[in-house]
Amino acid sequence: MIHGRRSGEHRRTSTVRSSTLSSVDPLSSLLSDIRAEGSVVSHAVLTAPWTIRFTDGAPLTMVSVLRGGGTLLLPDGTRQEVGVGDTALVRGPEPFLLADRPATVGRPHTEYEIACFAPDPECTARGLGGIRWGADPDGATALIVGAYRTSGRRPERLLRALPPVLVVNEDVEVCAWLETAAADAARLSAGSQALMDRLLDWALVCTLRNWFDEAGADAPSWYRGLADPVLGPALRAFHSRPADPWTVASLAGRAGVSRALFAKRFTELMGRPPLAYLTECRMADAEALLTDTDLSIAQIARSVGYADAFGFSAAFKRHKGQSPSTFRAAAAA
Numbered sequence: 063m064i065h066g067r068r069s070g071e072h073r074r075t076s077t078v079r080s081s082t083l084s085s086v087d088p089l090s091s092l093l094s095d096i097r098a099e100g101s102v103v104s105h106a107v108l109t110a111p112w113t114i115r116f117t118d119g120a121p122l123t124m125v126s127v128l129r130g131g132g133t134l135l136l137p138d139g140t141r142q143e144v145g146v147g148d149t150a151l152v153r154g155p156e157p158f159l160l161a162d163r164p165a166t167v168g169r170p171h172t173e174y175e176i177a178c179f180a181p182d183p184e185c186t187a188r189g190l191g192g193i194r195w196g197a198d199p200d201g202a203t204a205l206i207v208g209a210y211r212t213s214g215r216r217p218e219r220l221l222r223a224l225p226p227v228l229v230v231n232e233d234v235e236v237c238a239w240l241e242t243a244a245a246d247a248a249r250l251s252a253g254s255q256a257l258m259d260r261l262l263d264w265a266l267v268c269t270l271r272n273w274f275d276e277a278g279a280d281a282p283s284w285y286r287g288l289a290d291p292v293l294g295p296a297l298r299a300f301h302s303r304p305a306d307p308w309t310v311a312s313l314a315g316r317a318g319v320s321r322a323l324f325a326k327r328f329t330e331l332m333g334r335p336p337l338a339y340l341t342e343c344r345m346a347d348a349e350a351l352l353t354d355t356d357l358s359i360a361q362i363a364r365s366v367g368y369a370d371a372f373g374f375s376a377a378f379k380r381h382k383g384q385s386p387s388t389f390r391a392a393a394a395a
Contacts, residue, residue, distance in 0.1 A: 088284040092220035098262035110162045111171035119155035122210040130203030135159040208262035214354040223282040230272045283332045305367040345381045352390040
């Protein structure tokens with residue numbers, strides 16, 4: 063069964079709380095503006111040959127296989143098999159397919175389409191009227207599909223760190239629990255859509271954390287640094303209070319090591335010196351505030367750790383090649 067809705071327009075605000083910019087870690091901050099939009103497919107009994115075409119153009123789409131399986135086919139030619147317990151995250155916005163087998167696409171088959179971000183008020187699901195619901199031990203393919211929207215510029219840093227498709231395997235107990243929750247949502251009981259949206263948000267966080275942990279050296283430096291015994295305390299302190307007047311010495315104090323050792327370790331693991339990383343994060347926050355709020359330049363300057371608008375504007379122009387006012391006008395256009 064398919065459930066879908068359109069999100070309301072992102073509201074611009076002229077006030078900002080400290081929690082808007084800060085969290086105890088970069089991943090939480092980057093995920094703060096990514097939300098599930100309520101498209102769910104569960105207990106779909108599909109008779110081979112079949113394909114499901116995903117046309118949302120969503121920044122991220124999650125496909126969790128509870129039973130059965132298939133092959134993801136991406137526009138760049140990537141083929142990724144997914145089976146029981148696999149959760150795949152596909153980076154958008156290009157359309158992609160899930161087929162029972164790759165050969166299915168070039169032969170006569172039943173094609174379904176999911177498009178919950180269509181211009182129409184209701185989620186379109188072309189061809190899905192033929193799906194039967196229930197348990198079929200000989201051919202059941204049970205899926206949970208979540209389409210995610212982003213608001214503002216903050217999530218772009220996370221999306222750039224992801225491959226076109228990533229797959230994480232979950233244990234059987236998690237799959238059974240998710241399937242039970244999806245079945246409840248399919249009954250359209252009160253609050254079921256909100257329940258499913260929150261479950262999909264939770265699943266996204268868990269999937270990303272598991273993948274980053276498994277990626278090891280291929281994980282983004284800002285994620286690897288959190289697990290480092292030297293850098294972790296300093297990074298958490300900075301990301302909790304990015305507007306504080308941090309120096310290499312104060313960050314080293316958080317880490318409990320000398321300034322020289324901290325700077326050397328930071329540069330080796332993070333790929334740039336500490337102050338360069340701080341500036342990069344502050345400028346990313348400034349871009350989000352310039353794009354997504356009506357805060358004045360002076361307010362934004364204080365929010366990202368600059369004493370005045372002049373110093374902030376000079377730093378922003380060095381980083382982006384244009385003044386904050388010019389950047390804001392271009393983003394609005």
